[in-house]
Amino acid sequence: MVYEMSVPDQYGFVILACGVLPLFTNVYMSGSVMKARDSFDVKYPNLYGVPGVHKYADDFNRVQRGHQNYFEHLTHFTVISLIGGLKHPLTCAASGVLFCLGSVLYQKGYSDTSLKVETARYEKGGVVKWIGYFAALGSCVSMAGSIQQWW
Template sequence: MILTVPDGYGYVVLACGVLPNIISMVMGGPVMTARKKYKVDYPNLYAVPGFHKEADTFNRVQRGHQNYLEGLAGYTTMSLLGGLQHPLTVALGGIFFSFGSVLYQIGYSDVSLDVKMARHKKGGPIKWIGFFSSLICCVKFGGSLNGWW
């Protein structure tokens, strides 16, 4: 089988391969700042309530970044595959996913908001536009390979 990438696939590589890694570094910045501010040293991934004075405040910053990392491998895989059939849709979705993830972290970090809804209050849900774009395009690509449609 010969794999030919479509015109525009370079946008998928940039928006769904390169950009998410840059965004991960950007999102790591607030975590490092919070580590210093709240004195949460390595190897602790999270602050310990009762030991670290502002554990919840630090943990909200960390959780916003950790959520991103947890879904990144699956998202990237779906994007690189789905982009073989729908490169521009997936690439545009990659921009929504990356910047929506930053907004998700910003919302989650805002301790003035209820923790259950904070991540949804500052634009975070736009990341799901990108996620579901890649999911749908990947399913469509897989189905096409199987001759389902």
């Protein structure tokens, strides 16, 4: 069976929020890592600071880890939001903004050495990332359910 669909009028918002905005989010978050490299004297090719080698290894690693976490979820987020946006474009566009904003807040919290490492990533609003992520996931599941013939 062939399933035909059209792209909704608001899909351009999905492309901007879930395809373009993450690029700018990455550039912003990368800037934080580069600044931390200079501040904490962690030179390339080290991806992370090495305890015992770098004086402020843990401080740098918190900044780097916040950025790395973004990459760990970005691919899945992009796929589910672009698919879910075919049925729920405004929801997925909003989820893209929330995911990017929440990722920046996650990194800011995780980087704050005055906070306990176990909870720091959520103390400055990092949970917003997951609201966007799960909204996109729900939209993607809804899209799958609307095109799948179950019997």
